[in-house]
Amino acid sequence: MPALSTNGERSTATPVRSFAVASDRKLPKAAAMLAQEIRAKILGYGLEPGTALPSEPELIEQSGLGRASVREAIRLLEAQGLVVIKRGSHGGIFVAQPDLSSLSHGIAPVLTLSKAPLRDLTTYRKMVEPPAAGLAASIASKEDKCSLLKLAEHGSMPGYNNEVAFHERVAELADNLLLRVLVMVPHDLLREHLRSESIDDSVVDEANNAHMAIAKAIVAGDSARATRAMMKHLEAFEERMGRAGRLERPIVPQEQWLRDVPEGFGSVMTGWH
Structure with a gap:
């Protein structure tokens, strides 16, 4: 998964693997697998809070999943306190600050x-x-x-x-x-x-x-x-x-x-x- 450093430059980290599935019935499992992949790379690469992650379209392209699965994966990561979504012209998906609450x-x-x-x-x-x-x-x-x-x-x-x-x-x-x-x-x-x-x-x-x-x-x-x-x-x-x-x-x-x-x-x- 290509990641962005805190100065906004993309790294050369391995892209996420393809999790394409045949039907929507497998969507929860596919989303969980994608979330697990992203979580592993956030923690395994030691990405700093504020690091920009690939955008939703990029995650769709890299994983081979549909928009619904990718959005569900991001929601899972948000619930775990690992990512935060920012809106607006400078928005995107970012590594979250640690939140003990x-x-x-x-x-x-x-x-x-x-x-x-x-x-x-x-x-x-x-x-x-x-x-x-x-x-x-x-x-x-x-x-x-x-x-x-x-x-x-x-x-x-x-x-x-x-x-x-x-x-x-x-x-x-x-x-x-x-x-x-x-x-x-x-x-x-x-x-x-x-x-x-x-x-x-x-x-x-x-x-x-x-x-x-x-x-x-x-x-x-x-x-x-x-x-x-x-x-x-x-x-x-x-x-x-x-x-x-x-x-x-x-x-x-x-x-x-x-x-x-x-x-x-x-x-x-x-x-x-």
Whole structure:
């Protein structure tokens, strides 16, 4: 598959193979095969985000597939967070910037179907986030530690976004991509779980105080204290969810998906439940 470098020049990479099929009945399989080919070359050649890929007509010509199959392949790659489509005179198909939130989107349906309770998520957080705080205290630079302290001093605004920002910043300071992923995914899920929750001032104050304790321990380079402070914060959150009777509720409840049904499609759902 000829690829474009970030400066817009085509490379001499091998074109995609032909996946021509005899009938539309094989379209899903053909599209999946083409998507697999393109994915392999994006990752195997290490194409940088923003790299332009062959256009739709070029992919049709190279693969021998019809427009519908090629478009389905591109949609599959979009859903996987590997490509982005840009419109306009400078548009086309481009390698996407890595987006860690796509991981939570992928796991959310599994959690709904399995009815995984919120208790599973709070237990998971206690296993992952305290060590992340301890690691951040040990290895983060003075400049990064100060940025975390400023974030804690700013305090939490209404809603869950500032809570997420603080915890994700702690994970960033741990300087371990896998650990950062392990922290970010549950927070993306919690953001949706709690987006309709009314948070009173006492809860915000409690979170602010906990964040300051964690940040000060990290700034001091005290790994053990940072670990304990994070654990105490997470246990307080778990206790609050327990008092509210939410720990046995699903992490991603069924009704959450119904909120996302586009307006005008309600009649399609008739008789589905």
